[in-house]
Amino acid sequence: MKNFFVPLLIALVSFSSFSCKAKVNSPEKIKVGAESMEKYLPKLEGKRVGLVINHTSTVGKTHLLDTLLSRQVNVAKLFAPEHGFRGQADAGAHILNETDAQTGLPIISLYGKNRKPSAEHLSGIDILVFDIQDVGVRFYTYISTLHNIIEAAANNNIPVLVLDRPNPNGHYVAGPVLEEGYESFVGMNKIPVVYGLTIGELAIMINEEKWASKKHCDLEVIPCENYTHASRYDLPIKPSPNLPNAQSIWLYPSICFFEPTKVSVGRGTDLQFQVIGGPDKNLGRYKFTPVDKPGAHNPVNKDILCYGENLSDVDARNMGFDLHYLFNFYKNFEDKANFFTNERFFNLLTGNGWLIEDLKAGKTVAEVESKWQPALEKFKTLRKKYLIYPDFK
Structure with missing residues (x-):
């Protein structure tokens, strides 16, 4: 049959194991969980399968859906996260349920009216397979969909199989840990902004800590091979419309805090999450001038000349999470009273209510970072329990 998706760039790469630590063999290509078909196809035999997938769910150059159908797996239903099944919708755009034109399979949107599968949605499903590429940042909502899948599956006694993929920001842990009262779809679990876990490791943590449900989910992870947390992994497919390359993914944790402000992060340009700027010349x-583009309709500062910085050449991977851009732009922004366009959303992104107050009060980045260190160190200790791959040094 024809591929469901147009062949997407180059073959994927991957990791190691759930039950034991992986052997490091750096010359070997990373192999993602979806490519270890001998490990999970037998688990799907005779089962009615629900797939939680999007455009990143590939086995080599072939979409996972095509791969499974070609092997006579009984795929009964599809579930899609933010940005939709094909990964083309704008951030925050609600997506309706639909039917796939090529296969006739129902597609249940988990970023529309419902963000968690209902019992009705799961009716007739024997097992759920989750295979979506994450970027390792708390407010990137694919992990919120993972949380909801674990909760729904636990409450409906349906097993979940996670096909693991590398974390492109998995080489460090940083930022404030989400605090009670600031839970939302851009932060559902008490983890820092950059949490240093693969989506499989995070799934195990969510399940074992019972963050999603008081009941344990019957959860299994198909690990990557040849992956460690020190590995560099450049995604072969952009995970969403405005994260087009490795540089944008590395910068994303640091400059996403500009989203609820009058500073553009490059949506509506060809350097999304690689440039920052606003109307003030002293920025x-x-x-650059943001304009309407596919995946970025009506972007911040649309058709307005912006002044700022081009970060496309900074050493973002080694820089890691850095608040200096935010603090410097706020300091230099002339109309500080109108710098924020949605303070509540800013607080949900930071996971607390004090960072914005410290920023306004003129506190330094070092002073702010010191406040989140105790919670961050506690998380780092917890994280060690759930690592299934060798850690970074």
Whole structure:
């Protein structure tokens, strides 16, 4: 049969194991969980399968759906996260349920009216397979969909099989840990902004800590091979419309905090999450003008000349999570009273209510970072329990 998706770039790469630590063999290509078909196809035999997938769910150059159908797996239903089944919808755009034109399979949107599968949605499903590429940042909502899948599956006694994929930001842990009262779809679990776990490791943590449900989910992870948390992994497919390359993914944790402000993060340009700027000339010498583009309709500062910085050449992977851009832009922004366009959303992104107050009060980045260190160190200890791959040094 024809591929459900147009062949997407180059073959994927991957990791190691759930039950034991992986052997490091750096010259070997990383192999993602979806490519270890001998490990999970027998678990799907005779089962009615629900797939939680999007455009990143590939086995080599072939979409997972095509791969499974070609092997006579009984795929009964599809579930899609934010940005939709094909990964083309704008951030935050609600997506309706639909029917796939090529296969006739129902597609249940988990970023529309419902963000968690209902008992009715799961009716007739024997097992759920989750295979979506994550970027390792708390407010990237694919992990919120994972949380909801674990909860729904636990409450409806349906097993979940996670096909693991590398974390492109898995080489460090940083940022404030989500605090009670600031839970939302951009932060459902008490983890820092950059949590240093693969989506499989995080699934185990969510399940074992009972963050999603008081009941344990019957959860299994198909690990990557040849992956460690020190590995560099450049995604072969952009995970969403405005994270087009490795540089944008590395910068995303640091500059996403600009989203509820009058500073553009490059949506509506060809350097999404690689440039920052606003109408004030004193924000920087680099100039750009956001315009309507696919995946970025009506972007911040649309059709307005912005002044700021081009970060496309900074060493973002080694820089890690850095609040200096946010603090410097706020300091230099002339109309500080109107810098934020949605303070509540900013607090949900940071996971607390004090960072914004410290920023306004003129506190330094070092002072702010010191406040989140105790909770961060506690999380780092918890994280060690759930690592299934060798850690970074």
